[in-house]
Amino acid sequence: MSRMPLTPRSAEQRRKVAHVPRLVVLTDRSQLPLGRGLVETIIECHRAGLEAVVVREHDLEPYARHALLTALAELPGLWVISSRIADPAAHGVHLAAHQPPPRPLAGLARRWGRSCHDRADVERASEEGASWVTLSPYGASASKPGHGPPLPVTAWADHPLPVLALGGTTPANAAQARAAGVHGVAVMGNVMRAARPGDVVARILEAL
Numbered sequence: 001m002s003r004m005p006l007t008p009r010s011a012e013q014r015r016k017v018a019h020v021p022r023l024v025v026l027t028d029r030s031q032l033p034l035g036r037g038l039v040e041t042i043i044e045c046h047r048a049g050l051e052a053v054v055v056r057e058h059d060l061e062p063y064a065r066h067a068l069l070t071a072l073a074e075l076p077g078l079w080v081i082s083s084r085i086a087d088p089a090a091h092g093v094h095l096a097a098h099q100p101p102p103r104p105l106a107g108l109a110r111r112w113g114r115s116c117h118d119r120a121d122v123e124r125a126s127e128e129g130a131s132w133v134t135l136s137p138y139g140a141s142a143s144k145p146g147h148g149p150p151l152p153v154t155a156w157a158d159h160p161l162p163v164l165a166l167g168g169t170t171p172a173n174a175a176q177a178r179a180a181g182v183h184g185v186a187v188m189g190n191v192m193r194a195a196r197p198g199d200v201v202a203r204i205l206e207a208l
Contacts, residue, residue, distance in 0.1 A: 019111070020132045020162040021051040021079065022184035022208045023174075023201065028056055031192035039071055041197050042078075048198035049205050052079040054094045054186070081113070092131070097121060101128045115166075119155060126160040133161065134186045138177060139168025157181025171203035178208055 025045055029038040042053055055069055069089040073080045082090035086102050092111035093102055102112050113132040114125040125133045139150050156165065162183035169177060169185040177185050187204065194200045 020164075020183060022178075023050065023204055024052040024054055024081075024134075024164055024184070024186045025050055025191050025201070026054045026056060026083070026166075026186055026188040028188055028192050031189055033193070033195060038068070041192070042072055043075065044196075044198040045191065045201045046075050046078050048201040050201050051077060052081065054081045054083050055090070056083040058084060081111075094134070101130075116163075118151070119159075122159050122161070122163060130161060132164060132183070133159075134164045134166040135182070136165070137167030138165040138185075139173060153180055169204075171200060171207055174204045174207035184208060 025042070027038060027042070032038065032041060038057070042050070045053070053072060055065070055072065057065055057068060060068065065085070066087055066089055069080055069082055069087050072078060073089050073091070079092075080090050081092045081094050083094050084096055084099065086093045092113070095102070095112060095114040097115045097117060099114070111131050112129075113134065114121070114130050116122045116125060116133045116135050122133050122135060135151065135155065137150050138156075150168070156163065156177070157180060159181075163181075164184050164186040165177040165180075165182045166186040166188075169187050170190050174185050185204065185208070187200075191197045191200050
């Protein structure tokens, strides 16, 4: 059994934690098995209990990416986050480490996160109003081989907002990540490459 996360230090932090799922899946359709579609994959994950997805697919034409976000946002209860590019079809935006806070757009500025790579990044995101962050790398990532050494165990606990461990997260180490102090985990390749992505999601949720 993993330990509970540290108690937030304010009512605002408690509100942020309450609105961030324990598991977030990041998309990358280039990693899907041959013949499998991205919407089909996320539907299967949603049926297995997935509550949040970060849609990347930055190479898509704007109209096609907007249509993808719109289709996923129709799944009941699924929190759809647009990576890097604010979109009115999404429920929020997840920024790259170098991006400034988003300007208000259809309420999107109320719910945004950022990719972080050290404690200083997390502190800055919190000060600028982020609702969550991903922190990476947690472990060795097949999606980004050679992407820096894993962060030390001391990097994961006692943050001012919900932190999702990213990079090499699997059903086998999700509970370990929670025990280290994170709010939850973010997963890309281990779901995108899976023949049965819903099973992977179900196993991670069970571990969390």
